[in-house]
Amino acid sequence: MPNDGSLRITPRPVRRQVEDRLREAIVSGRFMPGDHLSDRMLCDLFGVSRSVIREAVRLLEAEGLVDVVPNRGPFVSFLSPAEATQIYEVRAVLEALAGRGFAERASDAEISELRGVFEELAAAGPAADRVALLGLKRRFYEVLLRGCRNAYVARMLDQVLNRNSQLRATTLSDPERLPHTIAEMRRIVEAIERRDHEGTWEACRDHVMQAARVALRILNQQAREQAEASRARASAAE
Template sequence: MNQMLRVPREETSLRERATQTLRKAILDGHFAPGQKLSERELCEDLDVSRSCVREALQHLQAEGLITIIPHRGPEVTTISAQEVRDIYEVRANLESLAGRNFANNASPEQIQALRAKLTELAEPDVAEDRSTMLTVKNQFYDILIEGCGNLVAGQMLQQLNNRVTVLRRISMSQPGRFANTLKELDAIVTAIENRDGDTAARLCAEHVQKAVDNVLRSMQA
């Protein structure tokens, strides 16, 4: 074995934990868009070295969650209205494809799992906790991606997921949005249960369009 290629396991684990912790803090809204981040303070809060923090920030920059500005340092990425439209346009096409393929290709067990996750999402204790609600909704989409049978579409949706999660937090702040979301997802799952790929695809696209409309309204407000 080439010793030069060996990665210290403890150091790798620290970098991964630092990245995961920072990612979760951003997705949970602990850090706001545009907020500047101090490497020194992050080192103290995470109890890791500056090199670990820098590598975590670089990783999150690649995910679009962090922007590193020359001579100013890192800050939480602010997404413009045009970027929101671009992200959701891509998401609408990918989710439409995923919905159609899931309806046509998913196993009965996967369809049951999708319905069960939607039922969980509708539970009062989940709906009342924003962080839990976003986690369960992400799990709903994980099932959809896994059962759609298109690895490329699934990978692209997962790459978008972190930025979409930030925007979902904004969208869900609109009064009545969560109740409407449950109705929209229920219609999608019903179409999938009926193996109606065309309807599932159309409803997925409509759901994403309503989500982007809510995000843009919240940003304007």
């Protein structure tokens, strides 16, 4: 019987667990852009030491999910319209690659699983909780990335989707967006069910570009409002 330790089960480090749970809290919209991630609050939330929290925050800062402001601490990152444009450009290509790979290589069971998640999302409707909607979209992409059978595309798109999470929350804040999202995702699923590789590519790319159009309109409006508020504060201080 080999005794090299290769089959031994080892628990994940606490820091890794905190990192994963904090990332999920940001991606799911529990923590929104601009929220202050104070050491005390995170220590109480996760029940760990300040050193563990700071290491997890440092790693999420490297991913762009957190900004650490000198003398103020860490905050959930905001995305500027320029940054959002770049993210959507990259996401459009990666998502189209993942969709085409899924149409080519996914099993029939995975296609049925994708259809099932989509039907849950379609049935949720605009009255559904935003966090629940984001969770359903997350599950949709988990199936898509697993079934595309391209580990590099899956890894890169997963990272982009993490960075893109607050943008998905932004687009869902538009009450008119959800029906269009469902129609666009239906087109993706139906192209996959036909094993239409190029049709899936186009449907995935179009879905991302439509989401980008809505998100950038909202972000540009927010940027204008923030600029006006800054000018008003500066005038009041004079």
